[in-house]
Amino acid sequence: MATRKNILGAALAVFAFAAPMNAFAQVRIAYIDPLSGAMGATGEHGLRELEFAIEAINAKGGVLGQKMAVVPMDNKLSSQESLNLLKSAIDQGIRFISQGNGSAVAGALIDAINKHNERNPDQAVVYLNYAAVDPDFTNDKCSFWHFRFDANTDMKMAALTDYLKDQKKVSKVYLLNQDYSHGHQVSKVAKAMLAEKRPDVKVVGDELHPLARVKDFAPYIAKIQASGADTVITGNWGTDLSLLVKAAKDANLKADFYTYYGGTVGVPPAMGEAGVDRVKVVSYWSANSMNASGQAVQEAYRKKYGADQDPYSQSIRISAEMLARAMEKAKSTNPVAVAKALEGMKVDGPFGEITMRADDHQLIQPMFVATFVKAGGPLKYSADGTKEYAFRADARVEAAAAARPTTCKMKRP
Amino acid sequence: MELFLTSLLNGVTYGLLLFMLSSGLTLIFSMMGVLNFAHASFYMLGAYFGYVISTYVGFAPALVLAPLAVGAIGSLIERYGVRRAHAFGHVAELLFTFGLAFLIEEVVHLVWGKSPVPYKVPAALDGPLFTMFASTFPAYKAFMMAVSVGMLIALYALLTRTRVGLVIQAALSRPDMVEALGHDVPKLFMLVFGGGVGLAALAGVIGGNAFVTEPGMAAAVGTIVFVVVVVGGLGSLTGAFVASLGIGILQTFAVAIDWKVPGFERLTLSQTAPVLPYLIMVLILIARPRGLMGTRES
Numbered sequence: 094m095a096t097r098k099n100i101l102g103a104a105l106a107v108f109a110f111a112a113p114m115n116a117f118a119q120v121r122i123a124y125i126d127p128l129s130g131a132m133g134a135t136g137e138h139g140l141r142e143l144e145f146a147i148e149a150i151n152a153k154g155g156v157l158g159q160k161m162a163v164v165p166m167d168n169k170l171s172s173q174e175s176l177n178l179l180k181s182a183i184d185q186g187i188r189f190i191s192q193g194n195g196s197a198v199a200g201a202l203i204d205a206i207n208k209h210n211e212r213n214p215d216q217a218v219v220y221l222n223y224a225a226v227d228p229d230f231t232n233d234k235c236s237f238w239h240f241r242f243d244a245n246t247d248m249k250m251a252a253l254t255d256y257l258k259d260q261k262k263v264s265k266v267y268l269l270n271q272d273y274s275h276g277h278q279v280s281k282v283a284k285a286m287l288a289e290k291r292p293d294v295k296v297v298g299d300e301l302h303p304l305a306r307v308k309d310f311a312p313y314i315a316k317i318q319a320s321g322a323d324t325v326i327t328g329n330w331g332t333d334l335s336l337l338v339k340a341a342k343d344a345n346l347k348a349d350f351y352t353y354y355g356g357t358v359g360v361p362p363a364m365g366e367a368g369v370d371r372v373k374v375v376s377y378w379s380a381n382s383m384n385a386s387g388q389a390v391q392e393a394y395r396k397k398y399g400a401d402q403d404p405y406s407q408s409i410r411i412s413a414e415m416l417a418r419a420m421e422k423a424k425s426t427n428p429v430a431v432a433k434a435l436e437g438m439k440v441d442g443p444f445g446e447i448t449m450r451a452d453d454h455q456l457i458q459p460m461f462v463a464t465f466v467k468a469g470g471p472l473k474y475s476a477d478g479t480k481e482y483a484f485r486a487d488a489r490v491e492a493a494a495a496a497r498p499t500t501c502k503m504k505r506p
Numbered sequence: 507m508e509l510f511l512t513s514l515l516n517g518v519t520y521g522l523l524l525f526m527l528s529s530g531l532t533l534i535f536s537m538m539g540v541l542n543f544a545h546a547s548f549y550m551l552g553a554y555f556g557y558v559i560s561t562y563v564g565f566a567p568a569l570v571l572a573p574l575a576v577g578a579i580g581s582l583i584e585r586y587g588v589r590r591a592h593a594f595g596h597v598a599e600l601l602f603t604f605g606l607a608f609l610i611e612e613v614v615h616l617v618w619g620k621s622p623v624p625y626k627v628p629a630a631l632d633g634p635l636f637t638m639f640a641s642t643f644p645a646y647k648a649f650m651m652a653v654s655v656g657m658l659i660a661l662y663a664l665l666t667r668t669r670v671g672l673v674i675q676a677a678l679s680r681p682d683m684v685e686a687l688g689h690d691v692p693k694l695f696m697l698v699f700g701g702g703v704g705l706a707a708l709a710g711v712i713g714g715n716a717f718v719t720e721p722g723m724a725a726a727v728g729t730i731v732f733v734v735v736v737v738g739g740l741g742s743l744t745g746a747f748v749a750s751l752g753i754g755i756l757q758t759f760a761v762a763i764d765w766k767v768p769g770f771e772r773l774t775l776s777q778t779a780p781v782l783p784y785l786i787m788v789l790i791l792i793a794r795p796r797g798l799m800g801t802r803e804s
Contacts, residue, residue, distance in 0.1 A: 134620040303780045312761035315512040318641050332718050345642040359622045363718050
């Protein structure tokens with residue numbers, strides 16, 4: 094009996110020891126994003142692309158002899174929930190955080206991480222932001238611990254308005270956006286940049302509608318119709334975008350839609366025929382403009398997840414790849430060393446060279462303005478979730494031209 | 507003038523859609539006194555069933571089969587769930603349907619995933635019906651309006667002009683007497699519940715492709731149907747109809763009118779449009795608790 098107890102005890106001791114040993118042999122990234130609720134599908138998509146990138150890194154042997162791993166955490170799109178999850182991630186010894194959906198959440202995370210790192214410099218945390226586009230994060234509110242891999246609202250609007258310079262038939266613009274910080278910013282920067290680049294264009298409407306609560310956009314379309322607008326600029330995403338385009342088609346509104354998120358999960362299938370030749374997207378992603386290495390990734394992704402899938406959240410894959418590279422460069426997984434190695438890092442992206450600008454931690458990359466069209470011909474890759482439609486790139490803004498000046502005064506440890 | 511007429515048309519369309527969504531709830535609530543929190547979830551199930559059936563046998567059969575299937579599920583839920591919860595009072599019943607709503611949403615997640623499904627308007631109904639000024643009016647919306655009005659007429663006739671309707675009404679106030687006369691009251695209630703759920707499903711089959719069929723669709727309409735029922739008057743079909751039209755027209759015009767709320771620099775009337783129905787509900791509950799055309803207090 095005594096011996097049996099001893100053996101049990103020994104076994105328990107080994108287990109207790111072995112579990113953390115295994116965990117420490119990994120570089121873990123906490124993925125804090127909505128995995129349920131209305132935005133669940135968007136969060137799931139990002140997670141899938143992050144896991145895809147990590148698998149590729151691990152297949153090549155991982156980093157510094159360690160495997161990388163993702164720890165998914167569902168924040169239900171709530172800032173409060175995200176802060177609890179951040180704390181739990183830190184307690185588990187995770188030093189790298191990935192998040193993208195919602196600038197409100199991102200702002201809360203940046204504040205919390207700044208405070209945490211100041212108080213616990215030996216347990217510093219690095220935050221990889223793959224989609225929160227509030228320009229403040231790389232300007233006045235910039236942080237050494239935050240790195241943004243998406244283009245911010247200003248960069249997207251700059252690319253879009255540069256494109257509009259040559260679109261002479263655009264004369265009356267209607268701004269329709271969701272009533273929260275992102276929508277307010279799109280509306281604000283659109284007015285400023287249009288006034289600068291196309292002073293002849295009239296803004297005939299500037300409307301805000303509640304986020305994810307409008308079922309029928311017909312009343313808004315009637316208003317756009319009455320305003321005589323020929324172009325609508327919108328930062329809408331999710332069902333707010335697909336319902337808008339559907340309502341426009343039903344009422345036979347002859348206006349083009351310039352969007353930020355026309356290519357994201359659920360939108361192309363919901364738009365269908367209604368969006369053809371009418372919906373444009375400004376993005377860092379253009380599936381049909383990739384170089385050979387980008388296409389190889391695309392093929393691998395489609396093989397794994399289905400022939401109609403589009404890995405448009407390129408930013409999250411790039412963030413994982415650059416993180417791994419920074420660890421190799423620093424020869425360490427220490428967050429401070431890794432963050433320093435990430436600063437100014439240049440890599441070859443699917444569309445050319447991309448740079449993590451050291452001044453403000455904003456990724457500088459080429460941008461595209463693309464139109465939703467029928468698939469086929471030279472367009473090899475269909476839009477996400479469809480086989481019949483694709484995005485055709487109409488304009489490319491080179492990385493250097495897409496960069497915007499920053500007001501960031503970076504404080505480094 | 508142009509914007510006024512277009513908005514009026516849009517308002518009536520939206521109002522009829524609201525009635526289509528809430529008629530089943532009114533039926534269940536007025537006839538059985540059951541406040542069914544899962545009503546919008548059956549609407550969602552109807553949309554998903556409609557999507558699956560229409561991909562195999564077409565839209566027209568889906569219009570009949572999906573409500574029947576969901577209605578049958580509803581009847582079973584009444585027989586083995588609601589009825590038992592009912593024995594423990596209204597709170598138990600309420601909590602039961604509340605939990606049911608979450609359960610149905612999770613089932614939809616598991617079966618169809620979290621992304622929207624490509625449920626399309628049938629080709630025969632896809633396209634403009636007529637042109638008013640510069641904008642066209644889609645044929646499918648006219649179809650939705652027709653179904654909604656049809657629902658009102660059919661329900662009204664069923665409840666007031668048929669023998670079954672009279673028995674249902676009698677069972678509401680004097681169940682013991684109706685039972686003593688040889689009618690199977692529990693079975694009757696099961697059918698009423700199934701019927702109400704079926705109506706929600708029919709709305710789902712029609713609304714699912716007009717809008718987007720996704721797991722969040724139940725939550726999106728979940729509260730507005732209660733507003734319609736409360737404002738219209740608990741248990742009044744005509745009241746629900748009037749309330750639907752009123753709310754639809756009011757909300758549409760609030761969007762159309764460019765009017766800044768005095769004292770708030772950024773706030774326009776159109777931004778407040780989604781809150782208006784709830785404001786009306788609160789006011790109605792204060793001023794006239796039984797609603798516009800309700801006959802009883804609870």
